[in-house]
Structure formats: C-alpha cells, structure tokens
Amino acid sequence: MPFEKIVPPSEGTKITVESGKLHIPDQPIITFIEGDGIGYDIMTASRRIWDAAVEKAYNGARRIHWMEIYSGEKAAQLYDGNYMPEETFEALRQYHIGIKGPLTTPVGGGFRSLNVTLRQVLDLYACVRPVRWYRGVPSPLKDPGKTDIVIFRENTEDVYAGIEYEAGSAENKKLAAFLRNEMGAQFFEDAGLGIKPISAFASKRLVRKAIQYALDRGRKSVTLVHKGNIQKFTEGAFRKWGYEVAAQEFGDVTITEDDLWEKYNGKQPEGTIVIKDRIADIIFQHLLLRPDEFDVLATMNLNGDYLSDAAAAHVGGVGIAPGANIGDEVAMFEATHGTAPKYTNLDKVNPGSLLFSGVMMLEYMDWWEAANLINTAFEKTIEQKIVTYDFARQMEGATEVGTSAFATAIIRNMD
Numbered sequence: 001m002p003f004e005k006i007v008p009p010s011e012g013t014k015i016t017v018e019s020g021k022l023h024i025p026d027q028p029i030i031t032f033i034e035g036d037g038i039g040y041d042i043m044t045a046s047r048r049i050w051d052a053a054v055e056k057a058y059n060g061a062r063r064i065h066w067m068e069i070y071s072g073e074k075a076a077q078l079y080d081g082n083y084m085p086e087e088t089f090e091a092l093r094q095y096h097i098g099i100k101g102p103l104t105t106p107v108g109g110g111f112r113s114l115n116v117t118l119r120q121v122l123d124l125y126a127c128v129r130p131v132r133w134y135r136g137v138p139s140p141l142k143d144p145g146k147t148d149i150v151i152f153r154e155n156t157e158d159v160y161a162g163i164e165y166e167a168g169s170a171e172n173k174k175l176a177a178f179l180r181n182e183m184g185a186q187f188f189e190d191a192g193l194g195i196k197p198i199s200a201f202a203s204k205r206l207v208r209k210a211i212q213y214a215l216d217r218g219r220k221s222v223t224l225v226h227k228g229n230i231q232k233f234t235e236g237a238f239r240k241w242g243y244e245v246a247a248q249e250f251g252d253v254t255i256t257e258d259d260l261w262e263k264y265n266g267k268q269p270e271g272t273i274v275i276k277d278r279i280a281d282i283i284f285q286h287l288l289l290r291p292d293e294f295d296v297l298a299t300m301n302l303n304g305d306y307l308s309d310a311a312a313a314h315v316g317g318v319g320i321a322p323g324a325n326i327g328d329e330v331a332m333f334e335a336t337h338g339t340a341p342k343y344t345n346l347d348k349v350n351p352g353s354l355l356f357s358g359v360m361m362l363e364y365m366d367w368w369e370a371a372n373l374i375n376t377a378f379e380k381t382i383e384q385k386i387v388t389y390d391f392a393r394q395m396e397g398a399t400e401v402g403t404s405a406f407a408t409a410i411i412r413n414m415d
Contacts, residue, residue, distance in 0.1 A: 003087050005070060005078050012065025015096045017329050022096060024365045026062045031091055035101015035354075036072045037339025042351035043101045045407035049351075049374060050358045052411045057369035067095065071114055072103040084114055089121050092330050099333040099361055101354060102340075115334070119155045124325035124332055125202060126209050127153040129308040130360065134375070136382035137316040138394035146292040147314045150219070152210040153304020155325060157202050160301045164194035198234040198300060200241050207242040209326070210298040211250050214273050222246075224277035225299035225307065238300055239277050246275040280307075287311055308336070319390055320352030322360050331364060333357040347402040350388040352378075355410075377413040381406070384413075 012029040015022055034043045047066065054062055069091045071084055079085045092098050103114040118124065129151040133144040141147070165172035167190045175193055179185040207224065214222050224243070228236030246254040250273070257276040260268060268274060278286065280303045287294065287307075291314070299307065312321035323336040335354040343349050355374070362371040382391070385398040386409045392400035401409065 003091065005085070006067065006087055006091055009065040009067055012067075014094065017096065020328065022329075024367075026058075027065060028097070028365070029065045029067050029095055030361075031067050031069045031095050031098035033069055033071050033088075033098065033100035033103070034074060035335065035339065036074070036104040037102060037341040037344050038349050039072075039101030039103075039335075039339065040345065041343075041347055041403045042335065042349060042354045045351045045403045046355045046358055048407050049355060049410050050362070050370070052414060053362075053370040053373040053377075054367065056414050057367070057373055062367065062370075067091070069098065071100070071118070084117055089118075092122055092332065096329060097331050097333075097361065097365070099354070099358055100335070102335050102338050104339050104341075116160065118332060119325050122327060122330050122332070123156070124327045124330060125155045126206055126326045127151075127155045127304060127308075127323060128213075128326055128360070129153065129304075129312075129321065129323045129336065130356075131308070131311040131315055131321065133315040134320075134382060135379045136385075137320065138391055139315055141288075141314050144315050146290075147287070147311065149287070149291065149294050149311060150213065150217075150296045151304055151308045151311065152206060152213070152296065152298045153308060154202055154206040154298075154300050156301075157197050157199060158301035159194055159196050160305075161195075161197055163197065164192065167192045196231075196234055198238055200237070203238045203241040203300075204245045207245045207298050208249065210296050211246060211254065211273060211275075214296045215250075215253060219273070219295045220268060221274040221276060221295040223283075223294055223297050224275070225280050225283050225297050225303050226277060227280045227303070228277075229279055235280075235300060235303075242277070242298060243275060246273075283307065284310060287314070312336075316352075317390075318353065319350045320356060322353060322356035322358075324357060324360050324364070326364075331361075333361040333364075347404055348389060349403055350390050351403055351407065373414050374410070377410045380413040381409045384409070 009029060012027050013025040015024055015028050034040055054064060069088045070078055071088055075085055076083050105113050132148045165175055172193055210222050224239050226235040226239045228239045254273045254275050257274055260266060260274055309318055312318045318337045321336045324331055324333040334357055337353050340349060359371045359374050385395055386401055387398050388406050389400055392398040
C-alpha cells in the first residue's frame with residue numbers, strides 16, 4: 001500500500017526480519033524524523049557525519065539510503081494538523097530501524113507525549129541509554145572515565161502508563177471510595193490518584209534484553225535497580241522476576257552476587273554475567289563514588305528516567321547523551337534532549353546526542369567500523385578544542401564553532 005506523503009528512496013533495500021532476527025543488507029533503507037526546533041540543524045550535521053563514516057569504513061560497499069518520515073510540527077503541516085500520522089507508524093513497522101530528532105508535544109489536548117506515543121504504539125519497550133565519557137569532554141567528576149554503563153529502562157508500564165485520576169473528578173471519587181471501603185486504604189481527602197502497573201511479562205522481557213545485551217557486548221554485570229524495600233509488590237516484584245529470568249533462561253552464564261563471593265571468592269569466572277540489585281536511591285551515590293562497579297542497569301520507567309539523565313551529567317550532560325527505544329522488531333534511535341526552540345536554525349548547538357544515537361544505530365546494525373570511526377574522530381576534535389558553545393564556555397582556549405562546522409571538523413578527523 002503506497003504512502004500518502006512519505007517517499008521511499010529510488011535505491012536501497014528493506015531490512016527484513018527472519019526468526020526474530022534483523023537482516024541488514026549492505027544498502028539498507030533507514031527512516032528518519034528530522035525533529036522540531038533544532039532538529040534540522042543537528043539532523044543535517046549528523047547525517048553528514050554518519051554518511052562520511054560509512055563511506056570511509058566501507059569504500060562504497062555499504063551505504064545508507066535515507067527515507068524521511070514525519071512527526072511533530074513538520075507532520076502537522078503536511079497532514080492537516082496531525083502530529084503523529086498513522087503512516088509514520090506503518091513505515092517504521094515496514095522498515096524496522098529509524099532515527100529521530102527532538103519532538104515538540106502539542107499543548108492543550110491530543111497526545112500526552114509524541115515520544116511516549118511512539119514507544120507505546122510500536123511497543124518499543126526498552127529505552128537503552130549508554131553513558132560513557134569521551135576524552136576531553138568537560139565533566140564535574142574527577143575521574144569520569146570510570147563511568148561506562150548502559151541503562152535499560154522499561155518503557156511501557158509504571159506511572160508512565162498514564163492511569164491517573166484528577167482530584168475531584170467522578171472517576172477519582174469512585175476509585176477513592178473503592179480503595180477506602182473495599183480495600184481499607186488510607187490517604188488524604190482530595191488526593192490525585194495514580195495506579196502503577198508492573199507486570200511479570202514486561203519486567204522479564206526488559207531484563208531478558210538487558211542480559212542478552214551484556215552477553216553480546218562482553219559486559220560483566222547486570223544490576224536490577226528498584227525500590228522494592230518499600231514498594232514490595234511492584235518494584236520488589238520487578239527484582240524477583242529479574243532474578244527468575246537470569247536463573248531460568250541464562251542459568252548457564254549468570255551468577256548472583258552472593259555466588260560471586262561465596263563460591264568464587266570474588267573472582268568472576270570468565271564468560272559469566274553477575275546479576276545483582278541495588279535500591280534506587282543508593283544507586284545515585286554508587287554511580288558517583290564507584291561507577292566502575294556497574295556495567296548494565298535494568299530498571300523500571302520512572303527510575304530509568306531519573307538515572308539516565310543524572311548519569312549523563314557525569315560525562316558531559318544530556319546534550320551528548322544518546323538513546324534508543326527498542327522492541328522486538330522495531331528500533332527508534334533518538335536525541336534525548338528537547339527541541340531548544342530559541343536556537344532554531346541558528347547553527348549553534350551540539351549535535352552530540354543525536355550523533356551518538358546514530359553511532360548506537362550503526363552498532364545495532366553491526367557496522368562497527370563506521371561507529372568506531374565516529375567515536376575516534378569526535379574525541380580527536382574535542383582534544384583539538386574545536387567545540388560548540390556549550391563546551392566552549394567550559395574550556396580554556398577553545399575554538400567555538402557552529403553545528404555544521406563542528407560536523408566538518410569531525411569528518412576531517414576521520415582521515
């Protein structure tokens with residue numbers, strides 16, 4: 001069925017899925033959403049860098065064929081006010097991989113969040129946020145190089161499921177009466193009420209993906225982050241179900257933290273993954289004081305939201321923090337910051353968040369040579385102190401450049 005506004009490229013091949021695994025051709029068609037606000041500037045710059053890295057790494061044998069799809073303000077202009085047209089979802093289902101800039105959520109009705117809508121409609125249940133330091137990037141930590149973690153945040157449940165009732169509403173009064181009269185609950189009058197669903201199904205598939213990632217990438221541990229000491233039947237259950245997945249599905253390659261010390265005297269056997277857990281509040285302290293003890297973190301929606309932004313601050317901020325929302329057959333890589341409308345079309349901002357989300361995408365495609373070229377060239381550019389304004393104000397002797405010139409410098413440093 002043809003699209004209404006989306007125009008597939010004249011060349012390139014669709015990515016396919018066989019037996020639950022993606023098959024990436026050498027000339028794949030990849031979808032992109034430009035984004036609102038600074039989206040044009042950072043997407044244009046990042047695409048130049050991704051394309052240059054692919055050309056440099058594979059000398060024409062591989063190439064990305066880009067297909068623009070629409071969401072946010074650009075979609076509203078094209079689709080008579082519709083910020084999230086159905087054919088955008090369909091394109092992602094058909095082409096499987098996409099990358100997007102930041103999106104504005106319309107005010108006063110409609111979608112609660114365009115980003116949340118994408119995740120829920122396409123069941124992109126794992127928000128994946130790598131957090132690592134690049135040499136030369138300003139950081140508040142004395143030794144930011146010790147931070148190298150990947151956060152797996154469950155995307156579909158928790159308070160983000162949107163089950164809440166405004167104080168004074170008929171629905172609120174009905175639920176409040178049931179909770180008090182039937183369940184014996186006690187809480188103040190006129191309280192807003194929210195329900196926090198945490199299921200075995202969603203928890204296990206998130207932890208399963210985190211453990212598989214750790215195995216595939218040679219990571220040493222997966223830490224379940226929760227507040228199960230207080231919320232025993234939601235967050236405590238997440239912890240329990242996480243350990244069950246590890247034991248039942250990965251028992252030949254996982255050990256618990258207790259096993260590590262009681263059976264192996266603290267020396268981790270080669271090829272194993274240590275499964276451990278930490279209370280949500282204490283993990284913030286641990287990531288500051290001894291971040292090198294943690295590798296992959298798996299947690300629920302709200303905890304993951306807090307943790308991913310806080311951890312990003314350790315290594316340069318959300319301006320260069322990459323992310324992706326990944327399901328079983330569709331993956332959407334994205335800038336993790338907002339639209340920064342005051343900088344729209346000023347060619348000023350750091351494209352790092354979107355750029356490294358694209359690096360994640362290349363790694364997801366197993367195009368490691370291109371991904372590594374970008375990582376190395378970025379560090380070289382920072383070490384030369386050629387930076388955008390956000391880093392320039394934190395570095396002595398920096399040469400401040402715009403978004404496009406920063407991209408040019410990174411491309412030049414691939415040689």
